Amino acid sequence: MTTPLFEAKNLQKYFPVKGGILNRTQAQVKAVDDVSFAINPGETLSIVGESGCGKSTTGRAILRLDDPTDGEILFEGQNLMELSKSDLRQKRKEMQIIFQDPYASLNPRQKVKQILDEAMAIQGVVSKAKRPERIRELMEVVGLRPEQAERYPFQFSGGQRQRIGIARALSVDPKLIVCDEAVSALDVSTQAQVLNLLKKLQKDLDLTYLFISHDLGVVRHISDRVIVMYLGKIVEIADKKDLFDSPRHPYTRALLSAIPIPDPSKSRERIVLQGDVPSPMNPPAGCRFHTRCPFATDICKTEEPELRSTTFMNETHKAACHHIEKIAETEKTSIV
Amino acid sequence: MASNEQTPVLEVKGLQTSFFTPDGEVKAVDGVDFSVNSNETLGIVGESGSGKSITSLSVMRLIQHPGKIVGGTIELSGEDLLKKSKQQFAKYRGNRLSMIFQEPMTSLNPVFTVGSQIAEAVRIHKKLDKKAAWQEAVNMLKLVGIPAPEDRAKRYPHELSGGMRQRVMIAIALSCDPELLIADEPTTALDVTIQAQILELIKELQEKSGMAVLMITHDLGVIAETADKVVVMYAGEVVEQADVKTLFKQPLHPYTQGLMNAIPRHDIDLDELEMIPGTVPTPQNMPSGCRFAERCPYARDLCVEKHPELATPSNNVDEAVTTGQTRCWIYTDEWDGPNPTKGVATNQ
Ligand SMILES: Nc1ncnc2c1ncn2[C@@H]1O[C@H](COP(=O)(O)OP(=O)(O)OP(=O)(O)O)[C@@H](O)[C@H]1O
Ligand SMILES: Nc1ncnc2c1ncn2[C@@H]1O[C@H](COP(=O)(O)OP(=O)(O)OP(=O)(O)O)[C@@H](O)[C@H]1O
Ligand code: SF4
Ligand code: SF4
Ligand SMILES: [Mg+2]
Numbered sequence A: 001m002t003t004p005l006f007e008a009k010n011l012q013k014y015f016p017v018k019g020g021i022l023n024r025t026q027a028q029v030k031a032v033d034d035v036s037f038a039i040n041p042g043e044t045l046s047i048v049g050e051s052g053c054g055k056s057t058t059g060r061a062i063l064r065l066d067d068p069t070d071g072e073i074l075f076e077g078q079n080l081m082e083l084s085k086s087d088l089r090q091k092r093k094e095m096q097i098i099f100q101d102p103y104a105s106l107n108p109r110q111k112v113k114q115i116l117d118e119a120m121a122i123q124g125v126v127s128k129a130k131r132p133e134r135i136r137e138l139m140e141v142v143g144l145r146p147e148q149a150e151r152y153p154f155q156f157s158g159g160q161r162q163r164i165g166i167a168r169a170l171s172v173d174p175k176l177i178v179c180d181e182a183v184s185a186l187d188v189s190t191q192a193q194v195l196n197l198l199k200k201l202q203k204d205l206d207l208t209y210l211f212i213s214h215d216l217g218v219v220r221h222i223s224d225r226v227i228v229m230y231l232g233k234i235v236e237i238a239d240k241k242d243l244f245d246s247p248r249h250p251y252t253r254a255l256l257s258a259i260p261i262p263d264p265s266k267s268r269e270r271i272v273l274q275g276d277v278p279s280p281m282n283p284p285a286g287c288r289f290h291t292r293c294p295f296a297t298d299i300c301k302t303e304e305p306e307l308r309s310t311t312f313m314n315e316t317h318k319a320a321c322h323h324i325e326k327i328a329e330t331e332k333t334s335i336v
Numbered sequence B: 001m002a003s004n005e006q007t008p009v010l011e012v013k014g015l016q017t018s019f020f021t022p023d024g025e026v027k028a029v030d031g032v033d034f035s036v037n038s039n040e041t042l043g044i045v046g047e048s049g050s051g052k053s054i055t056s057l058s059v060m061r062l063i064q065h066p067g068k069i070v071g072g073t074i075e076l077s078g079e080d081l082l083k084k085s086k087q088q089f090a091k092y093r094g095n096r097l098s099m100i101f102q103e104p105m106t107s108l109n110p111v112f113t114v115g116s117q118i119a120e121a122v123r124i125h126k127k128l129d130k131k132a133a134w135q136e137a138v139n140m141l142k143l144v145g146i147p148a149p150e151d152r153a154k155r156y157p158h159e160l161s162g163g164m165r166q167r168v169m170i171a172i173a174l175s176c177d178p179e180l181l182i183a184d185e186p187t188t189a190l191d192v193t194i195q196a197q198i199l200e201l202i203k204e205l206q207e208k209s210g211m212a213v214l215m216i217t218h219d220l221g222v223i224a225e226t227a228d229k230v231v232v233m234y235a236g237e238v239v240e241q242a243d244v245k246t247l248f249k250q251p252l253h254p255y256t257q258g259l260m261n262a263i264p265r266h267d268i269d270l271d272e273l274e275m276i277p278g279t280v281p282t283p284q285n286m287p288s289g290c291r292f293a294e295r296c297p298y299a300r301d302l303c304v305e306k307h308p309e310l311a312t313p314s315n316n317v318d319e320a321v322t323t324g325q326t327r328c329w330i331y332t333d334e335w336d337g338p339n340p341t342k343g344v345a346t347n348q
């Protein structure tokens, strides 16, 4: 058993919804609700799910960019919730984040070399004299030419800007990088460039990734393990192969079947889900997926299912559904 | 399968649309040809900035200053749309041809209920009175699968989810039984489970009405699942055109091949994604030869010097796959030697 690099235990993040004359808290958005997982050193763990399910909130909460409302976050065994602001700042160099829109996160009035220099200065990881050399190195690592560090962000294409975002994250020698939709805004050809780069860097620099994405194709390509979220909860977690080849949760199955496959000769059964995702302010009781689940029964409306494994699942594979066994049974009879 | 004798619902020939900017002319669409028959879906695919939206906006004659259609013809069931006066064309738009956009919020009016917006469209095109138009609006909402349509008709756009708003847009677009529906990235802003609902809906409605559909997307998966024929655009030009099965089975153009091998897929494992090096040329530095040459692994002097035409392949291709057209020197008699792309397996 490897010791995890990172662990989230019963992580919770509620956002208050204020309103009325007194601007009192009227409700809570349960963006992340009792989420636990561990990330092993050197692996890529992904979080997938539809818009609003709590992926970004999870990513931000574990870095304490937004403080969790409850739960524990452990980095190399140390509880980050107990750290003071200044100790936390020190720890931040171990944990970096890359965002979807590299443009919004880069200061347009700074040259790339200033952006990288500042990141290193804040963390105090590289002495001033050594920074120019480090900047050259970083530019090369992410596949840009060192002299391009003299340019401003707007002088780069989207894919190149994402490389700058990666260079900035790498500048402080992190162990863990949270990639929040890091390739989602890119065209496929550019996306492939950045994905291949992330994979290479992981190998070369021994990085650990928490990779957040709504694109299951990208996730299959980059991950070792995958978490599927729905309305603030983990509904399934598994090794990549198990998740894509034998998904157990009805939501995961619907999600996988909904993605168009770029191959017109492949025909398949599509599970079209009815209705919309309910509001996280007022999530359904019991299993949060029951309002859209084709397998829902009475117990689903009242009792919340635990994440669990069963005899025919690998022990690292868990799904939160009351009827895993029954659904596997119907599958045997319906699929030839 | 559509026969060739049929008059296409839409036939675009040599379309050129440019923007006249202070930095010079931007040829956003530069000589585009395609046609769509009734009951058929033509997919237009290409990366950001390749000219997909400008092509569809040109068909709708919605190009705004400083843009201008500078060449070509656009025929709707044989009638040249570019010869119509503004007033004549206004009667066609939203009547014989309709369009839905990526972000329905920007095309719906926030201060009117969705029911009144559909009713307005119906009243104009079907010449119904107010009450009948409202009833028709409710029917349309029901047709596009919105639950509790009587109630939803009274709601404002912001009170509906993204998927429901897109359904409303479809209801408005279809309220006049168009011959042609243009869908420009209709599901790009939506979640995949909602995307599946919307694509299914468009298909169902097409089966009922026989309309022609122009499906514009950057997603090859959406193309594979919805289109009968496909046009691949690159830097303002069509670089390949084929029926959907042929295109995916044997893409000819190096760009199309690269695109297909660059997509990470959720249904199969790929060791490494193919990278198309570099980026799309900017209009200011448009190469005079093949526009893909600086990113193409097979480029030769010929490619850099001379601009290839979109043509039926006459060289380096199996007899069986000459149903499409491509814009690449490899498939012409001017190319010496074997097809360098042979053996470049696609993911299929
Ligand atoms: N600052 C905030 N205040 C109130 N609600 C918030 C805030 N941030 C996020 N939320 C809500 O929390 C829920 C989860 O949001 P989150 O951004 O984590 O989703 P996501 O899974 O990252 O979605 P997307 O795929 O759209 O990025 C959503 O319902 C969102 O509206
Ligand atoms: N108002 C404008 N002025 C100058 N150039 C323009 C203008 N509108 C569009 N263009 C140019 O026309 C080209 C084609 O744009 P278009 O919107 O058709 O691309 P697209 O294929 O739809 O891309 P996307 O996938 O990003 O929607 C682009 O290079 C763009 O820069
Ligand atoms: S617990 Fe019930 S409602 Fe939830 S996913 Fe399983 S079958 Fe569906
Ligand atoms: S014409 Fe030449 S450069 Fe262009 S795609 Fe064909 S081989 Fe490549
Ligand atoms: Mg997010």
Ligand SMILES: [Mg+2]
Pocket (backbone or CB within 6 Å): B052, B053, B054
């Ligand atoms: Mg567009």
